Amino acid sequence: MNCTDFLAKLTDFFDGNIESELMAEVSEHLGHCRHCEVVVDTTRHTIDIYRGNEIYEFPDELSQRLRSAVMARCEGVKPAPAQAEGAESVGAAGSLR
Amino acid sequence: MMAAHNSTFAELPPPAAPPVPVAVVEEHPDVALVARAKAGDTSAFEQLVKQYDRQIFRTANHITQNREDAEDITQDVFFKAFQKLEQFKGDSKFSTWLVRIAVNESLMRLRKRKTSKTVSMDQDVETDEGSIPRDFAEWRPNPEQIYSQSELGDILRKTIGGLPPGFRTVFTLRDIENLSTEETAEALGLSVPAVKSRLLRARLQLRERLSRYFRQKTEATK
Ligand SMILES: [Zn+2]
Numbered sequence: 001m002n003c004t005d006f007l008a009k010l011t012d013f014f015d016g017n018i019e020s021e022l023m024a025e026v027s028e029h030l031g032h033c034r035h036c037e038v039v040v041d042t043t044r045h046t047i048d049i050y051r052g053n054e055i056y057e058f059p060d061e062l063s064q065r066l067r068s069a070v071m072a073r074c075e076g077v078k079p080a081p082a083q084a085e086g087a088e089s090v091g092a093a094g095s096l097r
Numbered sequence: 098m099m100a101a102h103n104s105t106f107a108e109l110p111p112p113a114a115p116p117v118p119v120a121v122v123e124e125h126p127d128v129a130l131v132a133r134a135k136a137g138d139t140s141a142f143e144q145l146v147k148q149y150d151r152q153i154f155r156t157a158n159h160i161t162q163n164r165e166d167a168e169d170i171t172q173d174v175f176f177k178a179f180q181k182l183e184q185f186k187g188d189s190k191f192s193t194w195l196v197r198i199a200v201n202e203s204l205m206r207l208r209k210r211k212t213s214k215t216v217s218m219d220q221d222v223e224t225d226e227g228s229i230p231r232d233f234a235e236w237r238p239n240p241e242q243i244y245s246q247s248e249l250g251d252i253l254r255k256t257i258g259g260l261p262p263g264f265r266t267v268f269t270l271r272d273i274e275n276l277s278t279e280e281t282a283e284a285l286g287l288s289v290p291a292v293k294s295r296l297l298r299a300r301l302q303l304r305e306r307l308s309r310y311f312r313q314k315t316e317a318t319k
Contacts, residue, residue, distance in 0.1 A: 007230070007297070007301075010297055010300075010301075011293045011300075012293075014300075034233070035230070035233045038233045038234070038235055039230045039233070039301075039304070041236070042235070042236050042304050042307075042308060042311075043300050043301065043304045045236055045240075045304075046300060046303050046307055047300065049240065049241075049253065050253065050257070050272060050273055050303070051272065051273060053241075053249065053250065053253055054155070055250050055253045055257075056155055056167070056254075058150075058151045058154050058155065062154075063147070063150050063151065066150055066168060066171050066172055066175075067143065067147060067150060070146055070172050070175040070179075071139065071142075071143055071146070073172070073176045073179075074139060074142065074175075074176060074179045075139065077176075077179070077180060
């Protein structure tokens with residue numbers, strides 16, 4: 001297995017989708033190829049860092065504003081059953097305001 | 098009185114419960130919420146909005162790279178979901194269903210924008226830039242400690258924003274939103290091998306670009 005072969009299997013490798021036979025070849029390559037080892041390591045860091053950092057702020061204020069807008073639109077389309085009007089305040093949604 | 102108080106809870110499990118309940122093991126609580134929402138309980142639907150607005154906003158923002166679009170899309174996604182609630186049969190997770198709507202809305206937005214930078218999902222397969230690793234420097238153990246939160250945010254936004262839309266969409270769904278390869282393929286109307294190949298390129302391109310910021314100082318760079 002050379003570096004190109006290894007790269008072709010990288011996605012499956014990350015997903016744990018490699019049959020044991022091939023896995024032996026993969027490990028063998030990783031064992032002696034410093035470059036591929038670094039690629040595996042830093043690719044894993046890349047994924048982790050994107051997973052671990054919320055890069056687009058989503059403040060509560062925005063969440064509430066969007067939610068109110070959505071709910072207002074929904075009310076307009078499909079009015080809740082008549083008796084739900086008063087019952088709404090005891091719903092599970094928690095108090096927002 | 099403690100004794101009386103304790104006896105009230107006699108049949109409950111011993112108080113060794115984990116401090117933060119996170120795991121959802123049995124029937125997903127969304128199932129009940131969706132059922133209530135279908136029956137006309139808007140507070141149940143509002144609860145679902147509350148649970149997933151961040152994820153939908155994030156997905157839309159990643160794909161469109163535009164905050165205002167992401168706000169609009171988030172609203173539209175939940176409104177459409179509300180209208181189409183009857184069509185949700187529960188064969189996927191509700192959140193996955195929402196993400197799928199968000200992807201559609203976001204891609205539609207991108208196509209409408211039609212700027213020169215916008216490429217279709219099929220076109221951007223052509224680019225091979227950055228898909229062949231060139232940077233083999235190790236990273237500093239914790240880039241988070243070298244850059245401030247805001248610097249790091251800038252780097253991460255700029256880097257993912259520089260990927261072709263088709264690549265960053267696949268990366269977002271698979272690696273950030275944790276959809277399976279199959280779910281991602283379904284959401285994007287791509288084959289599984291196409292998703293895998295894009296994911297590989299997306300990951301490698303991001304890695305290559307981030308390496309410029311996070312590489313460890315070596316003798317050569319001195
Ligand atoms: Zn190699």
